Structures are given as structure tokens and as C-alpha cells.
Amino acid sequence: MNEPIEVGRRESSVLRISLRTAAIMLAFTLVFTAMMAGTYKATEPLVAASALAEKLRLIGEVLPPAQYDNDLMADAVILPPQAALGLDDETRLWRARRNGGPAALVFEAAARDGYSGRISLILAVGADGRLLAVRVTGHKETPGLGDYIDPKKDRNKTRPWITQFNNLGFDGVPRDKWRVKKDGGRFDQMSGATISARAVTNASGRALAWAVENRDKLFTLPPDSRFEGKETP
Amino acid sequence: MSMYKDIAWNGLWKQNSILAQLLGLCPLLAVSTNLVNAVSLGLATILVMMLANFAISALRALIPYEIRIPVFILIIAALVTVVDLAFNAFLHDMYLVLGIFIPLIVTNCIVLARVEAFAAKNGLRASTLDGLMMGVGFVWVIALLGAVRELIGQGTLFSGIEMIFPTLSGIQVLPESYPGFLVAILPPGAFFVLGLLVAGRNWLDARSNQRVREHRLHDQHPPATTVTA
Numbered sequence: 001m002n003e004p005i006e007v008g009r010r011e012s013s014v015l016r017i018s019l020r021t022a023a024i025m026l027a028f029t030l031v032f033t034a035m036m037a038g039t040y041k042a043t044e045p046l047v048a049a050s051a052l053a054e055k056l057r058l059i060g061e062v063l064p065p066a067q068y069d070n071d072l073m074a075d076a077v078i079l080p081p082q083a084a085l086g087l088d089d090e091t092r093l094w095r096a097r098r099n100g101g102p103a104a105l106v107f108e109a110a111a112r113d114g115y116s117g118r119i120s121l122i123l124a125v126g127a128d129g130r131l132l133a134v135r136v137t138g139h140k141e142t143p144g145l146g147d148y149i150d151p152k153k154d155r156n157k158t159r160p161w162i163t164q165f166n167n168l169g170f171d172g173v174p175r176d177k178w179r180v181k182k183d184g185g186r187f188d189q190m191s192g193a194t195i196s197a198r199a200v201t202n203a204s205g206r207a208l209a210w211a212v213e214n215r216d217k218l219f220t221l222p223p224d225s226r227f228e229g230k231e232t233p
Numbered sequence: 234m235s236m237y238k239d240i241a242w243n244g245l246w247k248q249n250s251i252l253a254q255l256l257g258l259c260p261l262l263a264v265s266t267n268l269v270n271a272v273s274l275g276l277a278t279i280l281v282m283m284l285a286n287f288a289i290s291a292l293r294a295l296i297p298y299e300i301r302i303p304v305f306i307l308i309i310a311a312l313v314t315v316v317d318l319a320f321n322a323f324l325h326d327m328y329l330v331l332g333i334f335i336p337l338i339v340t341n342c343i344v345l346a347r348v349e350a351f352a353a354k355n356g357l358r359a360s361t362l363d364g365l366m367m368g369v370g371f372v373w374v375i376a377l378l379g380a381v382r383e384l385i386g387q388g389t390l391f392s393g394i395e396m397i398f399p400t401l402s403g404i405q406v407l408p409e410s411y412p413g414f415l416v417a418i419l420p421p422g423a424f425f426v427l428g429l430l431v432a433g434r435n436w437l438d439a440r441s442n443q444r445v446r447e448h449r450l451h452d453q454h455p456p457a458t459t460v461t462a
Contacts, residue, residue, distance in 0.1 A: 020297075021297050021299055021300055024295070024296075024297055024300070025300050025303065025304065028296075028304050028307055028308070029307060032307050032308060032311035033311075035311055035315065036311050036314045036315060039314070039315045039318045039319065040318060042322075043318045043319065043321065043322035043323075046321075046322035046323070046325075047318070047321050047322050050321065050322070050325040050328075054329075142415075142418060142419070143266045143267060143270075143418060144266070144267070144383075144386055144387040144392075144413065144418050145413070145415060145418065152395075152396065153393070192415075
């Protein structure tokens with residue numbers, strides 16, 4: 001007669017311990033999630049300001065501020081994902097103007113065929129259809145081998161590899177010659193590390209062609225409107 | 234006092250997280266392609282290990298034994314997130330260099346291992362010191378690994394230091410014509426160099442054990458049992 005009662009008691013104490021443990025786990029989760037959320041909220045403005053400064057610094061590398069006189073950050077167009085640019089996400093394209101006339105387009109692109117993953121680029125294309133400059137903003141290429149596409153890692157400090165694209169347009173280098181020399185094109189690559197150079201060269205060629213094709217439309221869209229080009233998922 | 238000495242010796246050599254425990258290999262092998270990256274990850278790891286050991290030691294009375302591991306992981310992940318955000322907000326220049334390494338620390342099981350093996354059972358001061366010393370032990374080995382791989386792979390040392398100290402630049406140790414040795418920089422090179430370092434440690438330990446044994450035989454003491462780490 002006594003047994004069922006004892007079993008019942010034991011079960012209820014097991015249940016109590018389980019509930020207590022679960023409650024403690026829940027309390028820890030809440031406290032530490034609150035800590036993370038609090039830190040996120042507290043640092044958000046500072047992080048956003050740093051990210052904006054970083055973006056302006058990157059833009060400054062491809063387009064010196066002396067070349068335009070408008071408020072670049074305010075004169076942007078929203079770009080839906082563009083297959084020609086290798087982008088999966090919505091990005092912004094900034095329009096530089098001088099004396100009210102178009103000066104340059106600044107936008108991001110990506111090469112999906114790097115040696116290890118995608119290579120992110122930022123480009124400035126002049127209103128005359130020349131590629132003013134291109135810079136690598138993120139990559140995972142092999143350190144010491146393929147990372148010369150980033151001028152910070154390039155051993156040639158006087159004339160880094162990526163600067164050979166500066167101020168070139170399809171009038172100077174025909175579209176079908178916009179390749180690395182190994183593929184029969186015009187651009188140098190480092191022996192033994194062709195893949196990184198090929199990825200950047202081809203991506204910048206595709207991006208330049210896209211910008212040349214769409215530049216009139218891109219310059220005339222009202223600020224903060226969406227660019228509705230040939231949208232591809 | 235001797236307890237603190239033991240903690241330091243364990244972290245730096247006897248229980249060294251890499252050479253003896255072989256823990257935290259994922260970030261270790263991925264990041265040790267050059268000296269500057271290696272030391273950067275190491276310094277960030279020291280910070281997180283000290284914080285994690287301190288926090289768990291302080292909260293150890295509140296954590297039920299049965300769910301200690303999920304709680305530890307929760308606390309470590311939260312601390313790493315907070316450190317990541319704080320670096321991004323307040324030390325942005327340093328974040329640009331160290332930023333990519335901080336999330337990697339979560340994958341370093343040495344943090345969880347020390348929390349479980351030490352901080353959950355010891356006081357605040359001893360636990361924080363243990364985090365520091367295990368971290369320093371991690372730094373010197375990953376620095377050595379990074380230096381060897383960079384030297385063999387590229388012929389340089391300190392390349393990339395200009396990202397931390399803009400006035401400094403890397404040193405070309407081997408002649409400019411050195412073609413480089415790619416394998417050292419790729420993952421297999423990391424395993425080769427790590428294997429050599431572990432072998433070197435075992436050799437040094439075996440030699441000192443041998444000395445102790447000979448010394449004891451000489452003094453007519455009974456043979457000592459070998460000490461295992």
C-alpha cells in the first residue's frame with residue numbers, strides 16, 4: 001500500500017528538480033541574452049558611425065573627394081541583386097556629380113570565382129565610361145599567394161597589381177581583351193596565382209560593361225529610388 | 234604562492250593547450266599563416282579566456298552540475314559577442330585587424346575546457362590567472378607556428394604589421410628571390426609544423442625525465458614513476 005505513494009513522491013521530486021533546473025537554464029539564458037542585447041543597443045550608433053566612415057574611406061580610395069562636389073551619401077540609388085555584378089543582396093550605388101553634371105558611379109560588385117570563395121570589390125566608373133579605379137574590399141584568397149589583389153598585401157608598393165585597371169575603358173582595352181594575359185588578354189597576373197587575378201579581372205570587366213550599359217539611366221533616377229534594370233534572381 | 238606557480242607552469246608548458254592538450258586546433262591551424270595574424274588571435278584569446286574563467290568562477294555556485302556545459306557555452310558565447318561589439322565600437326582601428334578573429338574564439342574548445350576543468354572548481358583569482366596563463370601558453374605556441382610557417386612559406390616575418398602599427402613594416406628575412414614554399418602556408422603545412430613542435434616538446438620532456446631517472450639511480454633511490462601530463 002505504501003509503495004505507490006513513495007514512487008509518486010519520487011516522481012514528483014524528479015519533476016521538481018527538472019523544473020528547477022530548466023528554470024535556472026532559462027534565467028541564465030535571459031540574463032545573458034539581455035546582456036548581449038544591451039551591449040548591441042549601446043554600441044549600435046558607434047558601430048554604424050564606424051561602418052559609414054569605413055565606407056567613405058573605401059569610396060575615397062576609388063574616387064578622390066576632389067573629383068566631385070555633391071553629397072555622395074545622399075545621392076544614392078538602391079540596386080536590387082544584379083547578376084552582372086555578382087551580387088546576391090540589395091546594395092546602394094552612389095552618384096558623384098560635379099557642377100551639377102554626372103562625374104562618376106561608385107558601386108560594389110563581387111567575383112564568385114575566387115580561389116576560396118567570393119572576392120568583394122568596389123568600383124568607380126566615370127561618366128565617360130572609363131573604370132576610374134577598383135579595390136578589393138573583402139576576400140579569402142591564400143595569404144602570401146593570391147592576396148596581392150589587395151594593395152595592402154601586394155609586395156609591389158609603387159605600382160600595386162590592382163592599379164593597372166585605373167582609367168581604362170573599353171576604347172583602350174577592347175571587351176574581349178579585358179582578361180589576364182594567360183587567357184589572351186591585356187592584364188598581368190602573377191605566375192602560380194592566376195585564379196585570384198582572373199576572378200578580379202573578369203568581375204571588373206563585367207561590372208564596367210554593366211555600368212556603361214546602364215549609366216544614363218543610373219544618373220537620371222531620382223535619389224533613393226530603385227534601379228529596375230534587367231532584374232535577375 | 235606555489236599554487237599560482239603551478240598554474241603558470243601548467244599553462245605555459247606542462248598542460249599547454251596546444252602542445253600537451255592539442256585543443257583549439259581549428260583556429261590555430263586556420264590563422265597561423267603568419268606571425269602577425271597568429272599573435273593577434275592569441276591576444277584576443279587571452280582576453281576572452283580571462284573573462285570566461287572570471288565569469289564562471291564568480292557564478293559557479295549558481296550553476297547546477299547537470300546543465301553546466303550549456304550554461305558555460307551560453308556564457309562564453311555571450312562574452313565573445315560583447316567583446317566583439319565593444320571592440321567594434323570603442324577600438325575600431327584594432328577591430329579592423331582583430332575583428333575577424335574574435336568570432337573564431339568561440340570555436341576554440343580550450344576556452345570551454347579551462348572553464349570546465351578549472352574555473353568551475355576554483356576561486357576568482359586562481360581562475361583568472363589560469364585563463365591568463367593558458368592564453369599566454371596558446372600565444373607563444375601559435376606565434377612560433379605562425380613565424381615558422383611565414384618564414385618557410387614567404388621568407389618574411391611580421392608581414393602585415395603595418396595594419397596594426399602603420400609606421401612599421403614586415404621584414405624580408407630570406408632573399409627577395411626566395412620563391413616561397415606554398416605548402417607551409419596551406420593547411421598541410423600547419424599540421425607538419427605543429428607535429429614538429431609537439432615532437433619537440435615530447436623530446437624535451439623525455440630528456441628531462443631521463444635525467445631525473447639517472448639522477449635517482451645514481452642516488453640509489455627507487456625508480457620514480459613517470460609523470461604523465
